[in-house]
Amino acid sequence: MPNAQLGVGVGGAGSWSRTTPLRYEVDIVTGFDDGVIMDASGGTRIPAGRNNYADQNGLPAAVARFAIQPGRGEVGVAIQSGPYNRTHVAGAEVDGTRFVHVLAADGIAHAMGLELATEAAAALIDIPPGLEGLYAERQWGASLEATRTLRAPLFHAWRGTSLSGGFRAETVDFDAELPGDSRTRVAASLNIRPQPTSILRFGWYYEWKRDRFDNLTPLAGLTLTAASYF
Numbered sequence: 001m002p003n004a005q006l007g008v009g010v011g012g013a014g015s016w017s018r019t020t021p022l023r024y025e026v027d028i029v030t031g032f033d034d035g036v037i038m039d040a041s042g043g044t045r046i047p048a049g050r051n052n053y054a055d056q057n058g059l060p061a062a063v064a065r066f067a068i069q070p071g072r073g074e075v076g077v078a079i080q081s082g083p084y085n086r087t088h089v090a091g092a093e094v095d096g097t098r099f100v101h102v103l104a105a106d107g108i109a110h111a112m113g114l115e116l117a118t119e120a121a122a123a124l125i126d127i128p129p130g131l132e133g134l135y136a137e138r139q140w141g142a143s144l145e146a147t148r149t150l151r152a153p154l155f156h157a158w159r160g161t162s163l164s165g166g167f168r169a170e171t172v173d174f175d176a177e178l179p180g181d182s183r184t185r186v187a188a189s190l191n192i193r194p195q196p197t198s199i200l201r202f203g204w205y206y207e208w209k210r211d212r213f214d215n216l217t218p219l220a221g222l223t224l225t226a227a228s229y230f
Contacts, residue, residue: 032061032082036084044127075107077103085098115146117145124137138177145167149164161194162193163190180212180214181212183210184207205223
């Protein structure tokens with residue numbers, strides 16, 4: 001799913017070919033509100049408007065994802081679309097319906113002892129007249145991550161554990177019509193899995209951050225993250 005949101009849906013599996021499984025999923029999720037442009041001081045930010053409840057337009061967004069699994073890998077395509085603005089206030093029409101569209105593609109492959117994961121996404125946002133130039137109408141981003149298992153299990157009797165190292169490069173352009181408003185980052189990490197569905201990650205990153213006036217700010221830091229998947 002391009003954005004993590006509450007919702008309901010259906011999914012299933014089939015065959016793309018005799019040897020290639022196919023998985024699909026279609027969902028209806030809570031959708032977007034005008035926080036896409038009103039709650040983000042830096043410009044258009046889709047995550048700032050992905051909590052659309054009763055005090056907003058109340059309309060859901062539709063999501064669909066299709067993935068094939070050739071060999072040990074996977075290639076998937078997902079699309080999400082939904083309105084983000086209120087069209088009526090106190091019974092009076094104040095605006096036409098304006099949409100957010102997000103298209104994402106991802107893939108996983110294995111080569112030379114590495115697990116390679118890549119993802120790319122593009123977003124189209126319908127900006128009201130008079131606000132063009134202040135808020136982005138087109139955004140995109142991409143990432144590539146390589147991970148190698150260094151030891152599994154960590155200890156002979158500790159089944160299901162592993163230690164791996166990873167390198168990640170990613171870039172995001174928050175406004176495709178400007179030379180700035182972008183971030184590019186490289187990162188390295190050491191990952192400990194106490195069980196297959198949990199991870200403890202020690203990381204380092206270096207980032208090139210550009211504001212809407214194309215001013216460069218380099219950043220670097222250390223990170224510690226923990227996650228569990230259900």
